[in-house]
Amino acid sequence: MQYGFLTIYWRDMIRFVRFKTLLISSLLQPALWLAFFGIAMASNFDAMMAGVPVSGGAQAVGYLTFMGCGIIAMTTLFTSLFSGIVILFDKNWGLMREILASPVSRNHIIIGLALSGVTKSFIQAVIIMGFGVLIGAAFFAGFTPLHILVGIAGVLAFVAMFALGFLFLSAAIAISMESPEGLQGIMTLLTMPIFFASNALYPINNFPEFLQVISSYNPMTLLINGIRYYTIGPDFYALGHHYSFTQADILFSFLGLVVFAAIMFALAWWRFRRAVVT
């Protein structure tokens, strides 16, 4: 079984492009966040921050750009976490029995689903970056064309690793559960702390200390560090906070995501091996 994962991938992508409403809404949703929440908050924050001096020649970044990076991460989080639902539907009413009774190995099932999840997140990330630039986010401002390409590649590498982690987690939970309602509940419960205990919408530096510790190891924060590094640059001011990333910081963030994804893969592998669907 060499290419089993490609079969799983093929089928999941068929479903992705077939549901036009779902496809369009999944692409529109992050754009709407940017357009409404982003512009609304940006107009307030940027007005408040207008008088705050920026020291040391670092560039000041508008709120729309700042939170735009967070929206890429948020979209990836939601898409990945909720991707498990298809597994649950397959298990209860669909093809999971056919797949499990076939010679395809269970690793291939997980990998195929992960690949299609990553593909979806890539499409979304690229669209948000494009739309962000369109409505005035300063992504890649002052970058050379080569630098922009490196930036996009960097963002996608981070998005991929993060997406894998949550896809595996989602798959592990989905294969272990019975009802879509229960799964939805758990996923919603998970997204709250992951999203809000991160630097997606605001700096984490003024958090109470324990929350700051949690937030700085949150995979979401690691992802957003990477996205900001590659779309804005290593040194900038936003919301009155000075952000500066060394290459070591970024490497650390990426490795953090690799470790996270590896642990989640182990979890999914364990759950799938035990999975009995009759």
Place this chain on the structure above:
Amino acid sequence: MEGPVPAGEIPIISVENLEHRYGDFKAVDGISFSVKKGEIFSFLGPNGAGKSTAINVLITLLSLQNGKALIAGHDVSTDPQKVRESIGIVFQDITLDRDMTVWETLEFHGRLYEMPVKERRDRIEELLKLVQLDAKRDELTKKLSGGMKRRLEIARGLMTRPKVLFLDEPTIGLDPQTRMRMWEYIRGVNREGTTIFLTTHYMDEADQLSDRISIVDHGKIVITGTPWELKNTLGQDLVYLETGDNARAQQLLGPIPAVREIKEKSKGIVLMVNEDGTRVLPGIIDTLRGAGIVISTINLKKPTMDDVFVFYTGRDIRDEGQAPARGGFLRAGRH
């Protein structure tokens, strides 16, 4: 009645002492049977008899706990991969992706089993014709009728040219005409050389479709044989009587040589007779008249699969409200 396999012929399915437990509950309690190549073999039993559990062990969806099972020469517990490559499966519930087309459903299956492109595409065309879904190839499966869905699943089960096709309750929930047509498809598939193993709780399905039947109840095989053999175990004919004194009638008729066994029913008695019933009947009537017992109802018929089932399991499958009604003398009163 376990049909001995002719010497030199290796059974395509052979199962010895298969057991399967869920916690303390023994769903499958030591069954042994074998299926010959080219046969249509049925497990007939009520829901909860252990049929589906047994089939799930054979198709490797459940791990084998106890006993031995070989399919096409491959051991279910040590070589599940090989078993999976030799079988096709139609599950009890519809397992189709509602949002894939008919063609995609088959293509997906062929890819899962890594069939080469050319072989896969040719096979799809062949099967679409066989199950008459040619015109529906680009329809989403959710748009298909129940019978078409079943046919598509059968086609899918046949994609890889399996040696054995497992059908778990293949006509459940289908209307009578569709069921009959489904039987025709199954026979057609069998004629082309595929061995069929099916589970069913429909008497008529087991009766009309199978070469051999195992009646399964409480996780055990109660009896195995051809439909004809099974019916013949009840004698040649069944005579149903309602009289003024059923208890005395039973005493008087018992000694008649042609009467093999008498069963008490709620209002009357059933005699299983070894000879042509039309010839035994006058003697029965004379005996009862002579003793002054009034006969209010008398009826004569051939044993049906229903009768066989009730005789060997002691209960009526219809009491569980699952099968279409069909007359059976041996049916017990409502309990």
